[in-house]
Amino acid sequence: MDTVSLLLVLLAAVCHATWNLAAKRSAHAGGVFLFWSTMLSSVAFAPWALLIVMGEGFRWAWQPLAAIVASGCLHLAYSHALQTGYRKADLSVVYPIARGTGPLLSSIGAFLLLGEGPGPLRLLGLLGVVGGILLIATDGRFSTFARPGAMAGLRWGLLTGGLIATYTLVDGSAVKLLLLSPVVLDWGANVVRTVLLAPQVLRDRAAATEAMQGHWISAWTVALLAPFGYILVLWAMQRGAPLSVVAPMREMSMMLVALLGMVLLREPVGRARLAGCALMVAGVVLLAQS
Structure with missing residues (x-):
């Protein structure tokens, strides 16, 4: 992976960690928060996407x-x-399970x-990142997977x-094979x-506004950083970075969320989470060399 693509993915991880902290603070707003952050994002990124469409054109084909x-x-x-x-x-x-299997299955699909x-x-890098994710997310308490109801999880x-x-x-595939602009893809x-x-929000607009x-501020943070971070990932893939490398590397955000949670939210970070951070860093280094 070239240096520019590596920096794009690492910056994307910073964006992902930042907007996830904002979303966590507003999680109880539910689907209403999801709608408003998505709509604000559509409005904010429209000028950029339309400039690309007007400047580079858009292939109005079904693909x-x-x-x-x-x-x-x-x-x-x-x-x-x-x-x-x-x-x-x-x-x-x-x-x-979600954050661990996501990059694992993405990489298998790319293979x-x-x-x-x-x-x-x-x-080895992929296994290091997935193992780091599990340690960070569970703090080493894998007994949680054996509790009643764990199968539903x-x-x-x-x-x-x-x-x-x-x-x-x-x-x-859209940015690599169809050469679709990452900005236009994500905005669309x-x-x-x-x-x-x-429709879910318009049914009761007063309640939707009150819930926000x-x-x-959190909605605007998510609206701006979530798309921008993902666009950076798509740019890295369009530059030729393998999807099987980019998918696990972008999970560096897990480590950043754990560290930011410790500093900003004063959440405890035990030895297992610190070991997970180290394992993830080792995995990313191996991926960068592959």
């Missing part, structure tokens, strides 16, 4: 349009699967569908991870999500 619609639907399905998993099972089961070679360094975590892998493969997908979420009281 790029299908990719945009599929991306929007898959990202929305991922959000709903994650939220449903959190409601029906323990976060300590759903989250590590099988995109012909990316799984060299030994890449495989496993199922929802696997479904969420599968959706992460699917949208990563769809979006990666955001517009699709906004349209699909609108005190959450507008």
Whole structure:
């Protein structure tokens, strides 16, 4: 992986960690927060996307349009699967399974569908990142997977991870094979999500507005940083960075969230989480060398 692509992915991880902290603080706003942050993002990134369309043109064929619609639907399905998993099972089961299986399945898909070679360094790096994710997310308490109801968390975590892998493969193929602009792809997908979420909010606009009281700064943070961070990832893939390297590397945000949570939210970070951070860093170094 070249230096520019590496920096793009690392900056994307910083963006991902930052907006996730903002989203965590507004998690109780639920689907209303998701709608407003998505709509604000659609508005904020419209000038950039339209400038690209006017300057570079857009191929009005079914393949790029299908990719945009599929991306929007898959990202929305991922959000709903994650939220449903959190409601029906323990976060300590759903989250590590989803974040661990997402890059793992993405990389396997890249090996099988995109012909990316799984060299030994890449495989070791991938295992290091996935192992680091599990340590950071569980703090080494793997007994949580054996608790009653853990199977529901496993199922929802696997479904969420599968959706992460699917949208990563769809979006990666769109920018690599269809040469679709990352900005246009992500903006179009955001517009699709906004349209699909609108009926839920329009049914009771007063309640939707009231639910956002005190959450507008968080909504703008998510609206600006979530798309920008993902655009950076897509740019790295379009530059030739292998999807099987980019997908696990962007999970560096897990480590950053753990460290920021310790500093800003004063959350405890035990030895297992610190070991997970070290394992993840080692995995990323191996991936960068592959």
